[in-house]
Amino acid sequence: MHSQEDSQSLGQKINQIVVHSSDTETMLQQISQTLAESFGVDGCLTTVIDEDGQPHQIGYWYKEEFVTVLQQWQSRELIALLPNQSELIAIERLQTTETEYLTPSQNKPLPFQSVLSIPICFQGKQNGLITLWRLHPYQWSDYEQERVQKAAESLPIVLEQISQANSIASLKQFVHTSTQYQNAVNQLTMASRNTLDLDQILQLAISGTSQSLQVERGLIITLKYSDLLFKNRPKHIIPKAKITVISECKNNFGSPTPINIINFSDQLCDDSSTLNKTFWLSECFLCQQALINAPEPFISNFNNDIEINKHQSKINPVLNIINLPSVLMFPLENQGTVFGFLLMQNSYSRTWKPEELALLELVSVQVSTAIIQNQTLRQVQNLVEERTAQLQRSLEVQSKLYEKTRQQIDQLRQMNKIKDEFIDTISHELRTPLTSMNLAIRMLRTPGISVERKSKYLDILEQQCTQEINLVTDLLRLQKLESNQTPLNLQIIKISSKLNDLVQIHTETWSQRGLNITVTLPERPLSLQTDADSFDRILHELLTNAGKYADSDTNVSVRAIQQGDRIIISVTNIGAAIAPENATDIFDKFRRGHGVTDKAIKGTGLGLALVKSLVQHLNGTIEVASTPIEQSSSAWVCFTLTLPQLPVPN
Structure with a gap:
């Protein structure tokens, strides 16, 4: 009871x-x-x-x-x-x-x-x-x-x-879910037709699908194969490929049914984005298995911490299996080749229904088509851009050829002008000594010429002959320097003694024009390891040039300093200004300043050309600067020579 x-x-x-x-x-x-x-x-x-x-x-x-x-x-x-x-x-x-x-x-x-x-x-x-x-x-x-x-x-x-x-309720849910699936597919289809923005299509696909399937995270990943012959590989051989996350969606869905007796903590999910993250296929066991299993979808559920810890080291961190251990990977294919996956992840173990897999299959086809169409469109666009660029380059080449032809014509005209100037200069430099030599010879043949006059004419002959020899020698030396046929004879020279010797020689020559020369040196003695003959010739030509073009009764300044392992020597005079456009031309062969003929300044136009070649031979640099003097037609003209310490070759 x-x-x-x-x-x-x-x-x-x-x-x-x-x-x-x-x-x-x-x-x-x-x-x-x-x-x-x-x-x-x-x-x-x-x-x-x-x-x-x-x-x-x-x-x-x-x-x-x-x-x-x-x-x-x-x-x-x-x-x-x-x-x-x-x-x-x-x-x-x-x-x-x-x-x-x-x-x-x-x-x-x-x-x-x-x-x-x-x-x-x-x-x-x-x-x-x-x-x-x-x-x-x-x-x-x-x-x-x-x-x-x-x-x-x-x-x-x-x-x-x-x-x-x-x-x-299940039937109602099935109808509701089917409607959701159909809407997701319809939206994806319309987006594929109405937009060319692949990122927008992919984001719509992964967000619509993951939300319809109540998935906590959805990814779209692509594979880029390194080996173009990967199609012929045995299926169990894993090809070398790089994986890239091209779209991602995260949803705040929990387990649909409370199957845990104890809900002792919420599943944690990494909030950091994995979009555009890359890793190698060899770094992820799950991706390898999904590729081997293709074209069938690959499903993996890690049911406990032991399984997760066992496989965690073999799975790339991007998949985050610690927090999202339930994984489904649906292949994206093109002509039998897997080039990516739709990846769905949950924090709880899940059984996938046939209708859910059918939805994923429809979405995978849409996504595959969108990616292939986008790649094809990009290839066509690239081809059009390449053809356009080729046409543009062709037009640019034609324009450059025209400009080059015009420049060559200008250069030919300039060369003709230089040639005429050279002929005038070299004719003068050759004819004048020869005339003097011819006159001296005729005078020597005069009967009864005195011993004193005979000696004078012989001196003229010797002087003019030496001038001709020097001209030919300079031409030959320039040719050897330009063809890199001149060896270096390295030795350590004392800068102060070299400068003093050269200054002493030119002081005597310049005294008739009232030119003074000053030398400024640091207290610490300067030395340079270089080719002594080339160094002497460079300074000789620079001083000779300064003396030629300096105004009478002015001062020529020579200054030497050391910067690191380089010696810098400047030669400055007051004289005719050098136009900026002629600052580099004056180092060309047979190129002389304007008005030198009117002023009867002797020279062949080889001195500065020889200086430039010798400086380059010594791995140095030579620059010229012309600074106008206020209320004067003259300018400060400064040649700056920079020479390095040359190492002795092994």
Whole structure:
């Protein structure tokens, strides 16, 4: 009688729960709590079984003090501890019956020791299961077993209503989901037709698909193969390829069903973007397996920390399997070649339905087509741009050829002008000595010429002959310097003694024109390792040039300093200004300043050309600067010579 009253009271409580519960999830949880409290157990599972005999929906309740014991287990795993049963099972100590009830795959410590479980049947077919457990061994009394059987008799219709409600909800969800899938595909199709922006199409594809499938993260990745012959490889051989993340979407979705008994912490997800991140195919085991498995989709679920830790080192961090261990990779193909993947990830284990895989297949086709079209369009655009650039370059080349031809004509005219000037100069330089020599010879043939006059004419002959020899010698030396046929004879020279000797020679020559020369040297003696003959000739020509073009009664300044391992020597005079456009021309052969003929300044135009060639021969530089003097037609003309220390060759 007492058992019947308890059963009636328990049945009334269950009926009240059914009447007042707003949803099946809450209903199952409250039923589990009511059963657990009525029997005084540590926990209770109320399971709805579908037509295939699989757990369809689970309600659970447990005492809070047992959280740490149960946190490693899921409700479906707890059900799996027991075999398929058609009658009541009462287990006092589960540990002693481990071989009978535990599956070989279980390696966790048991979450409880004592179990009382009874199937619930409706119209001869099981549609539910009640499981009561205690964390410690416990002997279930006949009274408790009888009560749980009575409780089971009050639940078949309730569980059948829940099952039907779930079926209706599933059908509605299927219709809603199908509509979502169709809308996602339609939007992607319209975007592919209406825009050429590949990034926009890819972002729409990955965001629409991941949201429709309730996926926490979606990626689109591409493969760029290094070996163009990768198509002919055996399938198990992994080609060398670089993977790039070209689109990404993150959603704040959790597990769709509360299958964990203990929701002790939220799954953490890295907020940093992986867009445009790259890595090698050889660095990711999952990507390799997905490529081998293509054209079929590749699905991987890491069910526990042990599996994750085992494979983590072989999977690229971009995939973040620590926080998102459930992975589906759907291949993107073109003519049988996999060039990328649609990648879907969740923080919870997931079973993919056929309609979900069908959606991914449609999206993969759209995405593959969009990428191939974009690549083709870019190739066409590149080809057009290349052809346009070639035409532009052709026009530029023609324009440059025209300009070059015009410049060559100008150069020819200039060369003709230089040639005429050279002929005039060289004619003067050759004819004048020859005339003097011819006159001296004729005078020497005069009968009865005195010894003094004979000696004078011989001196003229010798002087003019020497001038001609020097001219020819300079021409030959220039030719050798320009053809790099002159060897270096390196030796250390004292700058001060060299300058003083050269200055002394030119001082005597310049005295008739009232020219003074000053030499400024640092207190520390200067030395230079270079070719002594070339150094002497350079300074001789610079001083000779300064003396030729300096105004009378002015000063010529020679200054030498050391900067690092270089010696810098400047020769400055006051004379005719040098136009900026002629600053480089004066170093050309036979090029002389304007007005030299009018002023009767002797020279061949070879001196500065020889200086430039000798300076280059010594790896140095020569520059000229002309600074006008206020209220004067003259200018400060400064030649700056920079010479390095030349190392002795090995």
